[in-house]
Amino acid sequence: MTREDIFGKVRTTLIDALSVDDDQVTPTARLRGDLGAESIDFLDIVFRLEKQFGVTIPREELFPESIFQGDSGYVANGKVTPGGLVELEKQMPYADLTDFKNDPRLDKVEDLFTVDLIVRYLEGKVAKK
């Protein structure tokens, strides 16, 4: 499966799950900021991707939510600490953290969840099948 194929299927999935138009689903579109996804939509998206691609996506793997919960030491003054960045890279090796590292505000973490992030994640997943 080529990257184009994967993108096409991801686009279909997001159109169905989020009721957005196909031209809204660009590689750089952010799921929350641009496509209006709410937390429950992430659950829906994961179910649909599993069906579309015939893969299993364990809880917290594609959209880790609990990294920064509780007293993890990964956040200080509203920013992700260097230790937190290492953890983020470890848990989300398919995320592009280049821009985020320059301004690692916690409220910017959700902007990492883009259409392209899903495509890169699935590239790795499909290759392992």
Add this chain to the structure above:
Amino acid sequence: MRWTWIDRFVTFESGKSATAVKNLSLAEDHFADHFPGFPVMPAPLILEGLAQTGGILVGEARQYRENVVLAKMSNAKFHRDALAGEQLTYTTTLIDLNDTGARVSATAHSGTDLVAEVEILFAHANPSQLPPGLPDTKFVFSGELTHLLRLAAAVSKPAPPTA
């Protein structure tokens, strides 16, 4: 306030499908206002009945260990009104089930007429996701609903052997 929007289960196949019926009686309060002289079953109450049928299907699949909460309904379509005096049959089929939740497809029929259809997403709410101070962390399959669970059990077929 009673909030049971199905009357009984007619079939129940663990982890696969569940069918329940709902008799629409003119004695139900909502028909007085919806609408005076023209008693139409409010569409959200049909959806609630479908969610109760599907929610119990999802809960039973994990022996009611999880709190199953309604998360999202997609592609809801209503094909015609359902009027007092009709009996609706709610059929729900499990599409996906995992640790985080489940997806169910659901239809409501009156006789052979398709009245409504919808896809329902349920989430499993574990105790860590609940607000603090709840008296009981198992709050879904308790109280009024336990009666329905017994009705479901009464018509249930055993789960098929897993391959």
